Amino acid sequence: MDKMTQLLKLLENTKSIEINEFRMDFDELELYLMPAIQQAVQKSVETRKAISQEALVMEEFKVPIQDYPGQVAEVQLGKGTRKPVYLGGQQALYRFEEAQPNPPVVTFDVFDIPMPGLPRPIREHFEDVMESPGEWAKKAVKEYGANMVTMHLIGTGPKVMDKSPREGAQAVEEVLQAVDVPLVIGASGDPVKDPLVLEAAAEAAEGERCLLASANLDLDYRKVAKAAMDYDHAVLSWSIIDVNMQKTLNRYLMKEGLTQTDIVMDPTTCALGYGIEFSVDIMTRTRLAALKGDTDLQMPMSSGTTNAWGSREAWMKKDEWGPTDYRGPIWEIFTGLTMMLNGVDIFMMLHPTSVKLLREIGETFVNDYMTTPLPEIDNWITQLEG
Amino acid sequence: MSVSAMDIYRLLPKTNCAKCGEASCMAFATKLSEKEMDLELCTQLTPDEFDTLEDLLAPAVREVIIGKGDKTVTIGGDEVLYRYELSYYNPTAVVIDVSDDLPDNEFEERVKTIENAEFERTGEILTLDAIAVRNKSGDAAKFAAAAEKVKDAKYPLVLCSFDPAAMKSALEIVGDQNPLIYGATENNIEEMAELALQYECPLTLFVPGDLEKMKQLSHTLRAKGLKDIVLDPGTFTGEGIGDTLDNFVMIRRLAVEERDDDFRFPILGIPALLRLNSDEDDVTKGIKEATIAATLMNKYADMIILNGSEIWELIPVLTLRQGLYTDPRKPQAVDPGLYEFGEVDENSPVLLTTNFSLTYYTVEGDLKSGKANCYVLVLETEGRAVDVSVAGGQFNGKAVADLIKDTGIEDKVKTRKLIIPGLGASVSGEIEDDTGWEVAVGPRDSSAVPDYLTKME
Ligand code: SF4
Numbered sequence: 106m107d108k109m110t111q112l113l114k115l116l117e118n119t120k121s122i123e124i125n126e127f128r129m130d131f132d133e134l135e136l137y138l139m140p141a142i143q144q145a146v147q148k149s150v151e152t153r154k155a156i157s158q159e160a161l162v163m164e165e166f167k168v169p170i171q172d173y174p175g176q177v178a179e180v181q182l183g184k185g186t187r188k189p190v191y192l193g194g195q196q197a198l199y200r201f202e203e204a205q206p207n208p209p210v211v212t213f214d215v216f217d218i219p220m221p222g223l224p225r226p227i228r229e230h231f232e233d234v235m236e237s238p239g240e241w242a243k244k245a246v247k248e249y250g251a252n253m254v255t256m257h258l259i260g261t262g263p264k265v266m267d268k269s270p271r272e273g274a275q276a277v278e279e280v281l282q283a284v285d286v287p288l289v290i291g292a293s294g295d296p297v298k299d300p301l302v303l304e305a306a307a308e309a310a311e312g313e314r315c316l317l318a319s320a321n322l323d324l325d326y327r328k329v330a331k332a333a334m335d336y337d338h339a340v341l342s343w344s345i346i347d348v349n350m351q352k353t354l355n356r357y358l359m360k361e362g363l364t365q366t367d368i369v370m371d372p373t374t375c376a377l378g379y380g381i382e383f384s385v386d387i388m389t390r391t392r393l394a395a396l397k398g399d400t401d402l403q404m405p406m407s408s409g410t411t412n413a414w415g416s417r418e419a420w421m422k423k424d425e426w427g428p429t430d431y432r433g434p435i436w437e438i439f440t441g442l443t444m445m446l447n448g449v450d451i452f453m454m455l456h457p458t459s460v461k462l463l464r465e466i467g468e469t470f471v472n473d474y475m476t477t478p479l480p481e482i483d484n485w486i487t488q489l490e491g
Numbered sequence: 492m493s494v495s496a497m498d499i500y501r502l503l504p505k506t507n508c509a510k511c512g513e514a515s516c517m518a519f520a521t522k523l524s525e526k527e528m529d530l531e532l533c534t535q536l537t538p539d540e541f542d543t544l545e546d547l548l549a550p551a552v553r554e555v556i557i558g559k560g561d562k563t564v565t566i567g568g569d570e571v572l573y574r575y576e577l578s579y580y581n582p583t584a585v586v587i588d589v590s591d592d593l594p595d596n597e598f599e600e601r602v603k604t605i606e607n608a609e610f611e612r613t614g615e616i617l618t619l620d621a622i623a624v625r626n627k628s629g630d631a632a633k634f635a636a637a638a639e640k641v642k643d644a645k646y647p648l649v650l651c652s653f654d655p656a657a658m659k660s661a662l663e664i665v666g667d668q669n670p671l672i673y674g675a676t677e678n679n680i681e682e683m684a685e686l687a688l689q690y691e692c693p694l695t696l697f698v699p700g701d702l703e704k705m706k707q708l709s710h711t712l713r714a715k716g717l718k719d720i721v722l723d724p725g726t727f728t729g730e731g732i733g734d735t736l737d738n739f740v741m742i743r744r745l746a747v748e749e750r751d752d753d754f755r756f757p758i759l760g761i762p763a764l765l766r767l768n769s770d771e772d773d774v775t776k777g778i779k780e781a782t783i784a785a786t787l788m789n790k791y792a793d794m795i796i797l798n799g800s801e802i803w804e805l806i807p808v809l810t811l812r813q814g815l816y817t818d819p820r821k822p823q824a825v826d827p828g829l830y831e832f833g834e835v836d837e838n839s840p841v842l843l844t845t846n847f848s849l850t851y852y853t854v855e856g857d858l859k860s861g862k863a864n865c866y867v868l869v870l871e872t873e874g875r876a877v878d879v880s881v882a883g884g885q886f887n888g889k890a891v892a893d894l895i896k897d898t899g900i901e902d903k904v905k906t907r908k909l910i911i912p913g914l915g916a917s918v919s920g921e922i923e924d925d926t927g928w929e930v931a932v933g934p935r936d937s938s939a940v941p942d943y944l945t946k947m948e
Pocket of ligand 1: 508510516534
């Protein structure tokens with residue numbers, strides 16, 4: 106063996122060498138010096154080859170379980186006269202690693218005005234109750250099994266009906282009377298007025314532990330945080346497809362005195378076909394960060410799944426695409442389901458069929474691995490009709 | 492977990508002979524690590540060296556090719572568990588089954604439906620990938636007859652039968668087309684492996700609900716010299732969907748993180764099984780089948796077999812696939828600036844949209860199909876949609892004013908009226924103040940824009 110090959114051999118398990126003052130990474134040495142003496146190097150490759158030609162030995166099957174240093178905080182919604190619902194609390198990504206504490210939760214959208222803009226497949230189900238938020242909420246809970254109700258105070262929008270915060274609070278009171286599930290309280294999306302509306306609503310719902318939607322960097326999030334603390338509610342922390350924005354906002358909210366168990370995050374749900382993959386990436390990164398121990402991101406996540414209805418494939422009449430009656434619900438399920446599979450805990454939804462199917466799948470998430478009787482599929486090739 | 496360029500470089504000849512087309516071995520190694528070149532291009536390797544490198548370069552999940560010539564689909568090839576880390580490679584192949592028990596005319600019609608199913612989204616035509624012929628009859632002659640009927644079909648084939656005799660009779664007809672054999676089970680593994688070797692076809696291993704056994708049988712196949720294997724751990728629907736998901740996730744984790752060679756293969760899911768023994772109506776079955784498809788595509792299915800062929804069921808499935816398999820490393824944006832549609836002159840209307848590619852192509856499609864004549868200003872929103880960029884602050888008055896100045900639109904039109912998307916209504920005042928233009932809030936969805944422009948005239 107010539108010198109260079111010996112050197113290479115010597116360095117096989119070394120990362121760098123030190124020659125007096127001169128220091129160079131082994132990689133660099135090899136890269137810059139070798140082409141000149143390539144013959145020598147050829148030989149050292151032989152040793153590597155031997156390793157790849159090991160016999161076909163089978164290792165034992167082991168369930169691939171990972172260790173997670175962090176865990177997701179558990180947030181309680183509903184107190185006082187509400188039946189409580191719990192979000193989050195996961196200590197692992199999958200149920201085969203660690204039992205999942207809480208099934209995904211669905212909250213039905215209810216509005217304080219009749220909402221003529223809602224797509225027909227949804228209006229059909231709620232036409233008779235749209236004049237009354239209380240009746241609307243009741244129907245969502247009684248007929249469609251909503252775990253929660255989201256009271257959207259759209260009517261308070263200055264360009265909508267400019268209802269006063271007081272009037273908004275009254276709609277909240279009406280819904281609190283009508284149902285005993287926890288509420289999400291949403292405003293109109295006006296950065297100036299929203300904090301005032303949420304404050305009035307929070308006061309009206311004191312002690313009921315609602316989720317105030319939302320605090321974000323564009324409005325007076327301090328006021329929203331304070332309203333939550335004064336009247337015992339939780340806050341929805343809304344960021345726009347940006348993990349760092351989410352971290353910053355959560356940190357600000359915690360500086361105001363809220364804790365992990367008072368915050369739910371909304372990293373923004375882009376609908377199927379309209380950037381859903383961005384949401385997939387953000388949700389995945391956020392949940393992995395939580396389990397790795399990032400305390401700024403250890404809160405449960407929420408999805409504004411109703412965004413799906415803004416997609417033209419969901420509502421636009423077009424014969425070659427088939428009936429919107431089927432397309433709409435599927436668009437909402439796909440959007441919600443995709444978020445659920447990437448870590449989201451609570452879903453704001455509109456259509457009864459979508460809610461039903463999402464929950465059917467979501468509820469299996471809290472069972473343990475291989476404890477459910479499985480359907481017989483061994484002979485599917487001959488048994489499947491059609 | 493892709494291999495570093497340095498690890499590859501170590502195994503190259505290091506002569507910098509440039510026969511591969513790259514200036515140096517290091518440059519070639521870099522291209523290899525980024526999957527931009529094929530190892531075959533280096534002509535200076537001994538067969539052993541080639542094998543070692545090929546092994547090193549192999550993705551965590553083996554790529555399996557089904558079909559031949561211009562009738563092929565490739566599945567697998569993934570390196571990561573989460574798409575944000577790199578990208579998912581070969582999109583999930585979407586396959587529809589056809590039963591060998593159907594009367595001739597129905598069979599033919601179904602094959603046509605499969606071949607013709609397509610849907611255009613953002614400038615891309617989305618289609619299906621393969622046809623699964625299913626030996627429902629249990630009869631070898633019928634299965635062979637069905638194979639004969641799809642011999643000249645447009646797509647590659649999956650042959651579904653657990654009966655080796657039936658499989659053999661079908662392979663005698665289409666075995667030279669490299670179909671995917673489905674499948675080997677605990678009971679027929681010897682015969683099926685034999686057929687796969689004889690016809691040099693990829694083989695699916697079906698072991699429902701038992702990963703331990705799946706590992707053993709996969710190992711058996713590998714020991715026999717089979718390389719192109721597809722794994723079907725069973726698609727249990729209803730209450731069983733949780734177990735199905737767990738099995739899919741475990742297989743992929745074992746492949747990517749543990750590099751367990753018995754699991755480094757593409758996964759097949761069969762949402763069609765939702766229809767097994769179901770007495771629900773057809774629409775509900777269709778919606779549920781699509782739902783299972785969405786679930787499995789999100790968690791690692793490299794191929795799915797559906798039974799439903801209604802376009803309203805396929806559109807969301809194909810759309811989800813398009814989204815999940817977009818490369819996250821490439822910005823989803825078009826160049827900002829001024830675009831012209833139809834015949835424009837100094838009186839043409841001026842529209843505003845964002846440079847998020849989905850938004851732009853949607854608007855483009857609508858303007859073209861509506862034969863609109865107009866200018867479109869495309870705002871740099873770092874690839875964000877209208878609502879997202881309004882909320883995120885990229886869609887603002889100052890940015891629009893700069894865009895108007897940079898594009899020189901004021902020299903091209905006499906009007907000073909800008910039509911902005913309905914979703915941007917909340918910043919209309921700000922845009923007016925900063926640009927000095929009059930702002931009209933247009934429709935929320937661009938499909939209504941051509942009509943809107945006609946009415947304006
Ligand atoms: S052909 Fe091979 S040896 Fe020659 S430069 Fe390319 S990689 Fe190096």
